[in-house]
Amino acid sequence: MKLEELLAPCPKCGSQDKVAKRKLLDNHRAHAEMEAVKCSECGYIFFVNDDMDEDEKKQLLRELNKVHG
DSSP: OOHHHHHSOOTTTOOOOEEEEEEEOSTTSOOEEEEEEEETTTOOEEEEOTTSOHHHHHHHHHHHTOOOO
16 A cells, blocks of 8 residues: 555545554564555545455455444
């Protein structure tokens, strides 16, 4: 994801606040792989890692799209 995309407002609600979902790659939590970026207001998904396994991607999308009450 490019910096311009990260700074852009959400096309759905206009918010600029985003949440990054990362997968930690080691025990020291120093290295991570970006899995997805979503809007913190409405949940719009900006980015999902294309290198992920299809089942893993579907599971992540289900998790990200849960309605938080």
